[in-house]
Amino acid sequence: MRVVVDLSRCQGYAQCAFLAPDAFRMHGEEALMYASNPDDAQRQQVLRAAAACPLQAILVDQLKGRDAPVGTSPS
């Protein structure tokens, strides 16, 4: 799955790191690091973390049928 955190919004409250410790980790007192593409097995935890973030800073993939770009350019 795919995740991005808007770190300019995040205020380091660490709810995410508590709820999904394999995907979100605190670095020092308030800096957040996270796995951008965590394993699908973590989906439930990550969704819970995203819902709990008080700043709504966590964005999770909303795509069902992905319109993935082609690997090479068609000519």
Next chain:
Amino acid sequence: MSTADTLQGFKRDGRVVIVGASLAGLRAAEALRDEGFTGKLTMIGDELGEPYDRPPLSKQVLTGWVPADGTTLPRRRDIDAEWLLGVPADGLDLANNHVRLADGRTIPFDRMLISTGVRARPWPVEAEAALDGVFVVRTREDAAGLQRAVAAGPSRVLIIGAGFTGSEIASVCRERDIPVTVAELAPSPLVGGLGAMIGEIAADMQRAHGVDLRCGVKVTQLEGDAQGRVRRAHFSDGSAVDADVVVVALGGIRNTEWLRDSGLAVGVWGVACDAGCRAFDLNGLVTDDIFVAGDVARSPNPMYEYRFISLEHWANAVEQAEIAAHNMVSAQADRWPHLSIPTFWSIQFGVNIKSVGVPTYADEVVVTQGSVADHRFVAAYGYHGRVTAAVSFNNAKWLDHYRRLIETAAPFPPPCPTPDQPLDAKPVPVDFPGPTLLAQGATVVVTGHDPGERRVTAMRQHR
């Protein structure tokens, strides 16, 4: 046909081309569909694969936690686009409204978005830049290579340039206990973005973490061995250091060369546009069908005396993309200006550094709350007696307070909002290095009123 009919027709089956398929390009495409654009959407990008996120490349990716190809951006929705990847655009024909690709194809449009961002400034001596072990960090391929080199346990990493990216890389290397030398032409790290006072704090932080920090020196030569591997660097003060990994972190070059003959107001600071993201032509007249967003955009901000500002900030790319998309499908009266206050973050040496506003747009700076010694404080920046920016070290939750001060043009210096007022809260001159130095570490550049001014402040090479 009325203008409203034309707009409805465009929204229904017009053609939009987005050049630069990364953060700004993707978010603009999503916003266009959200706004009800159902016409043909084409994404042109010279990088292969899906759009990915760059900030982790100098952080989680370099630590080895997240693989370099594991920062693909989440999608907010389906965009139903045609993706033309792996070939750069190399021209824009405004007379015929089409984009020219490097392989000769031409892609017609009714409206288009320029979101070609920035690339890493390479080491200026080509033969030295080509040595094994010399890296820049902008793409996931760059990051994958550097991550491997760092994981192999080099004897020393030399980082040239102590802006945000260089400092973050130094931090990760020290976490892994790798000896690090940082060379910076300015008097201290981060000084181009945040000024001398914060620069000195950043210098202390680096040294406390064991970085061999050398400021006020230029790297004059990178020396390779017989196998073409870098092994030593020479400095302008006559000294040298042995290093088997060299990271060139000298900032970015805006990807505007492909627009050179387009007739748009293009230069080293980017593509000039109005607050609604519409590009200016060479004469300074606003165009109606060409929009700009992200790192490549240079736009006037009413909160900063309408000065043109270029930002290399993640949040700015997202916001501008949304404004550009909205304005592409809106009539003049319904258009939005991009008015938000810039925000930025950086993670280094265990400290969360964040800013609001434009710190380079200041003449004074003062620590308003917290403790510099504990690396937990906020500093406010002022220009002609009003608050224009603030920077926090491990104190992010206070930045909204300072954002409001900036938005209301509150007087500088502002009062301390907490009981932890620092003892010597006296404003000092902000002290930025000159424009040539500024160009190297800065992620914000205030570039004057006139699109033509860019020539006056043309960036110079590192040496």
